[in-house]
Amino acid sequence: MNGIDPIEFGRVLARLDDQDRQIAEMRKDIKSLLAMANKGKGSLLTLTSIGAIVGAVLTEIARHLIFNGK
Template identity: 65%
Template sequence: MFPKGTKVKQQKTQSAASRGFFLFPGPHCMNQIDPIEFGRVLARLDEQDTQIAALRTDVQALLALANRGKGALFTLTSLGAAIGAVLGVLGHHIFGK
């Protein structure tokens, strides 16, 4: 590419990240934030907070309903086992097997 004996001067380049441009906010960042858009973002965050609170109450209600159903299932299973035991004893007593 270059003739033999030619010295090519290499330039030292630094990226913006290596100079700390993106790591530390400074005056270069101040004009990039739009206050109107920032206000919209804050309003959206407040709205999401209320939605999350509503979801939390809904999940708690569903959990209470599931726990109530679990108790009913336990009661019905116990009742079925008791009735089955009584029928088994009566069947054994009546048919004598």
């Protein structure tokens, strides 16, 4: 029966530690991306609302000036 090679076991543990560190970094990056996406969603809603208001105002101005209130 083969025993566990301590050198190879140490290498495996080192790789696991490195992978744990990489996963922790990826979690942090994903959280920051999620925060940026949520900010972008709010910006999109604001810009859409402003666009709708400006469009309504321009429509009313054009209706009164061009079509004489019809």
